[in-house]
Amino acid sequence: MSEQTVAERLEHLHAISNLDWGLVANLTGVSLNAIYFARAGKRMHPRAVERLDALVRLVESSPATTPAERHEWMFQVIDGGNTRVQWFSILGRSNRVPLQGSGYSPAQLLGAQIDDA
Structure with missing residues (x-):
């Protein structure tokens, strides 16, 4: 998947699932x-x-063969009473780990000098 640009991946996702752009934005955590x-x-x-x-991998894992069927599959209720869309959204919110490094405190990000006194 890394050979495709982000724009190509977005268009591919939309073509195979008919998910609207607002929902894609919500599920990827951007505006x-x-x-x-x-x-x-x-x-x-x-x-x-x-x-x-x-999200692309999830949609591609669907047994459905058409975009309309994949769209419907994403909104089917699964274990726990949530749809796959809700499950993916919850997973994204609960999996907040730094991409790299140990992370920084808000004060460190703002360049504050910390007194060790």
Whole structure:
């Protein structure tokens, strides 16, 4: 999947699932404008790209063969009473780990000097 651009992956997802852009934005954790910019070739946040790739893999794992059937499959209720869309959304919110490194505190990100006194 890494050979495809983000714009190509977004268009592929839309073509195979008929998921609307607002839902794709919600599931990848970005704004609708960010989706439109990414479709136009602009960069997308790395975490959103990871979620997009996971969403494409989920949709491609469907036993359905048409975009309409895959769309319906995404909204079927699965274990726990949630749909696959809800499950994916919950998974994205609960899986908040840094992409790389040990992470920084808000004060470190803002460049604050920390007194060790």
